[in-house]
Amino acid sequence: MASWFIEPFISKVVEIISGDAQTSVKSIKDFELNLKALEKKSKSLCAKASDVEEQIKNSERSGQKKRKREVEEWLEEVRSIEKKVVELRTRLELEGFTIRLTDGDLPAKLIEEVDRLVEQSQSFGELALDVYGSRGDKLLTNGMVGEAFNENLEKILEHLESEQVSSIGVYGMGGVGKTTLAKHIHNRLLQLSQGRVIWVTVSQKFSVTNLQDKIARFIGLDFRGEDNEDLRAARLHTTLSQMKNSVLILDDVWENIDLSKVGCPISVDSVECCRLIITTRSLEVCRQVCCQKVIEVKNLHHQEAWKLFNETLRRSEIELDSSTEEIARSVAELCGGLSLAIIIVAGSMRGERAIHTWRNAYEELTERVSGKDGMGDGEVYNVLKYSFDRLNWNHHSQSNEFNTLQRCFLHCALYPEDGEINRERLVSDFISEGLLDERKTRSSQFDLGHSILDKLVNVCLLESCAGPGSTECVKMHDLVRGMALKIRVRSRLVYEDA
Incomplete structure (x- = not known):
């Protein structure tokens, strides 16, 4: 037989023989009484925990409430106690008389834990909190320049404040600054609006279920165990309909989205519930989603492009002389007024002040943009590829082709x-x-x-x-x-x- 229970058993027998028999017998009786009390109290506690869990789930179904952390931790402790009681009963069946002798005080200790949890539950108050207490954090974004950018920003805010527009489409070519504009809108709405601002990136690999999951996570709606798209859409619709003055921003939309299948209650007849802003590369998508107002984000003009290029470049705190600056302006023009290309090319040239380096950059970019480099790719790809080619690192490389x-x-x-x-x-x-x-x-x-x-x-x-x-x-x-x-x-x- 294993010594793990024989040795304490023998020790207890010796204790009885040495004159403490009466105490040990009392301990065994107390064990039986405490075990019965423990099982009764534990059963009552688990029933209460079940009721609490059910109340919380009912509150969370609306998406307006989220369980308090204090309550969630309490439920975890109840589950732990329940497990300990089951383990005690299992040990009793296996060890019998031995556990009564060696761990006679265990039921009493568990009773103390149960009583503490019962007392703690009496001071909960509300079991769940309003999930809209926090309206979200500001998004990190680049500063933008140009009158057109500021005009678009103010125009969108005016549409939202007018209470006559429920959906706005923002379109333009990739890298032109649509997402940056939407981020600035998001951050301004956090300052101005009383409602929630919901930001969801849709992307090219789109599915209704995936989009539902993203929105649900943002507003605290629990879809665990619910796979039916229609039921999920109904719950999302109910929740979003109750979110007065809130705005849903869907960034990077590639194709038509049937908002009714998703559960978004966007209506041209009402702006009282959640309103919509989408960003997309396609005007057609704006029309398919039935956006009431459509705003095009255009490429930057020459002066605006240079201002953004120069602001990005100046983060290195290196001043260019007049001759070098003239070439740098020409490099900026090769980016075609595309915000992303401007920022990336300027970033790759940070810290460069030698005029021959800038002349070389201009010549290489000119070849790429004109297609004379033989790559045969689009202008945007060639401009971005130039920044990749400029990457260098003075450490050991695992490849002859790339550093x-x-x-x-x-x-x-x-x-x-x-x-x-x-x-x-x-x-x-x-x-x-x-x-x-x-x-x-x-x-x-x-x-x-x-x-x-x-x-x-x-x-x-x-x-x-x-x-x-x-x-x-x-x-x-x-x-x-x-x-x-x-x-x-x-x-x-x-x-x-x-």
């Missing part, structure tokens, strides 16, 4: 479109995929990986953003990601380290 910085950048394209990528996870992937110098210690590799991400953010090929729980993340614009995936295909790096 370490470039390979790490290309690896970032393997993550989902518009996804927020946790920095720690990304650096770990760099290490596991052998992208970093394997001669370094793991700690040094982590430092190198974060330095690489900083570099990619500094040259504007990645964006910094806050992920779940305010974790530090990065993301890649879909045009930049498309460029990176095309490079991977051409260089036969097609998902080999996905």
Whole structure:
């Protein structure tokens, strides 16, 4: 027999023989009485916990309430106590007389825990809180320039304040600044509006269920165990209809969305419930979604383009002389007034003041934009590819074709479109995929990986953003990601380290 119960049993027998028999017998009787009391109290506590859980679920179904953290922790403790009671009964069946002798005070200790939980439940008050108490955080965004940008911003705000427009479409070519405009709208609404501002990135890989999940998570609606699209849509519709003065922003919409199937109560007859803003590359999509007002985001004019280029460039605090600045203006013009291209090219040229470097940049970009480089790609791709080609890193490279910085950048394209990528996870992937110098210690590799991400953010090929729980993340614009995936295909790096 195992010694784990024989030794305490023998010890207890010795105790009885030595003259403490009367005390031990009393302890056994107390065990039986306390066990009965424990099972009764535990059953009552579990019944109460079941009622609390049911009340919370009923409150959460509307999407307007979310369980208090205090209540959730209490339910966890109740489940833990319930498990301990079951384990005690199992031990009693296996060990019988032994557990009565060795752990005679266990039922009494568990009774104390049960009594504490019962007392705690009497001071809960409301079991759930209003999920709209927090209206959201400001989104990180670049500053924008130009009269057109400010006019579009004010025009959209006026439409929303007029109480006559329930849906607005913002369209324009990729990289022109639609998302940046929408982010500024989001942040202004947080300051001005009394309602909720809901931000959802739709992206190219769209499905009704996925969009429902994103909206539900944002407003605190629990869809666990519910797979029926129609029932989910009905619950979303009910919740959003009750969110007065709120605005739903759907960013990066690629195709027509049947809002009724999703559960969005957007109506041309009423603006009392949730209103809609979409950003898309297609005017046709704006019409299909039945946007009441449509606003086009156009490319920047020459002076506006130079202002944005110069503001991005000046973050390095390096002044250009007049001759170099003249060439820099010409480089800015080659970006075609496209905000994304301007920011990325200017980012790649930060810190450069030598006139020969700027002349070379102008010549290379001119060849790419004109198509004389033989690549045969679109203007936007060629401009973005120039910034990729300028990436260099003075550390050991694992490839003759790409340096370490470039390979790490290309690896970032393997993550989902518009996804927020946790920095720690990304650096770990760099290490596991052998992208970093394997001669370094793991700690040094982590430092190198974060330095690489900083570099990619500094040259504007990645964006910094806050992920779940305010974790530090990065993301890649879909045009930049498309460029990176095309490079991977051409260089036969097609998902080999996905």
